[in-house]
Amino acid sequence: MLIRHAPDLTDNDVTDHGLYLKRRTLMTGLAGVGLAGLAAGEARADLSFTKGFSTTEKATPKEDITSYNNFYEFGVDKGDPAEKSGRFKPRPWTVRIDGACEAPRTVGIEDLIKANKLEERIYRMRCVEGWSMVIPWVGFPLKDLLTSVKPTSKARFVAFETVMRPSEMPGQAWNTLDWPYREGLRLDEAMHPLTLMAVGLYGDVLPNQNGAPLRLVVPWKYGFKGIKSIVRISLVENQPVTAWNKLAPREYGFYSNVNPAVDHPRWSQATERRIGEFRRRDTLPFNGYGEWVADLYRGMDLKKNF
Ligand code: MTE
Numbered sequence: 001m002l003i004r005h006a007p008d009l010t011d012n013d014v015t016d017h018g019l020y021l022k023r024r025t026l027m028t029g030l031a032g033v034g035l036a037g038l039a040a041g042e043a044r045a046d047l048s049f050t051k052g053f054s055t056t057e058k059a060t061p062k063e064d065i066t067s068y069n070n071f072y073e074f075g076v077d078k079g080d081p082a083e084k085s086g087r088f089k090p091r092p093w094t095v096r097i098d099g100a101c102e103a104p105r106t107v108g109i110e111d112l113i114k115a116n117k118l119e120e121r122i123y124r125m126r127c128v129e130g131w132s133m134v135i136p137w138v139g140f141p142l143k144d145l146l147t148s149v150k151p152t153s154k155a156r157f158v159a160f161e162t163v164m165r166p167s168e169m170p171g172q173a174w175n176t177l178d179w180p181y182r183e184g185l186r187l188d189e190a191m192h193p194l195t196l197m198a199v200g201l202y203g204d205v206l207p208n209q210n211g212a213p214l215r216l217v218v219p220w221k222y223g224f225k226g227i228k229s230i231v232r233i234s235l236v237e238n239q240p241v242t243a244w245n246k247l248a249p250r251e252y253g254f255y256s257n258v259n260p261a262v263d264h265p266r267w268s269q270a271t272e273r274r275i276g277e278f279r280r281r282d283t284l285p286f287n288g289y290g291e292w293v294a295d296l297y298r299g300m301d302l303k304k305n306f
Contacts, residue, residue, distance in 0.1 A: 060275050139197050140196070159233070
């Protein structure tokens with residue numbers, strides 16, 4: 001499928017964009033100096049990126065994106081991830097890509113960043129709880145990573161797993177979810193050009209609370225599909241178990257496409273509160289990305305497959 005720029009998609013209108021571009025140039029210029037001053041394992045990625053498919057809606061301020069989070073490995077309150085993720089070490093880091101593929105591999109985060117063409121993608125994110133943000137991610141299409149391991153014809157789904165590190169993630173001591181956090185996509189969803197592996201936010205490396213060093217972003221699905229701090233990606237034959245679906249299957253389906261016509265059993269999904277705004281706004285089918293993704297679900301009953 002061809003991704004083209006819709007009328008609302010230009011490069012303007014991103015809060016602080018000029019500012020962080022300047023800072024990035026500065027960082028790039030100082031890279032040699034800066035790296036020498038860092039301890040081993042703390043090397044920071046140089047996130048050189050181009051601009052990709054983006055909304056022109058005003059981006060949510062970085063302070064909000066990094067302080068109002070869901071990351072249950074650090075606690076269940078919105079402030080916990082920022083407050084309690086200081087001990088978490090996102091580097092060095094490797095991710096294992098395996099399962100139904102010809103060339104399984106384990107790859108380091110810096111190699112992944114070097115090998116892939118990074119893009120900034122400014123996407124809307126709609127949480128299943130009824131709030132939303134506009135987030136300038138930096139990343140690369142998941143499709144590029146999956147293609148590199150040569151999926152076999154047995155691969156029909158993709159399963160993702162978050163790291164298990166109770167010593168650094170205090171929330172993993174609690175039975176809130178069946179750890180490790182797991183998510184999944186159908187292979188065609190995973191191969192869709194909008195599906196992103198994010199390694200950065202607002203032009204910098206991903207903060208711990210947002211899923212450092214590598215997280216999934218699927219903009220037409222509820223935010224919980226965007227699994228954070230990924231250590232394993234497996235090509236599998238059968239629909240994988242996912243964390244929220246396992247906990248409450250009546251409330252959180254496998255597909256979890258944003259759908260204002262299918263309410264959560266305990267609240268309406270018709271509207272949302274954009275963080276920073278006062279009035280609620282209408283929620284759009286597929287979070288406004290239907291033009292590009294509705295075809296994936298042609299013929300499916302989306303009330304059943306919620
Ligand atoms: N990934 C892991 N590993 N653990 C989590 O608790 N929460 C999910 C998703 N990814 C979660 C996760 C939910 S419910 C949402 S809405 C988004 O992350 C929030 O992403 P953000 O904090 O970067 O906005």
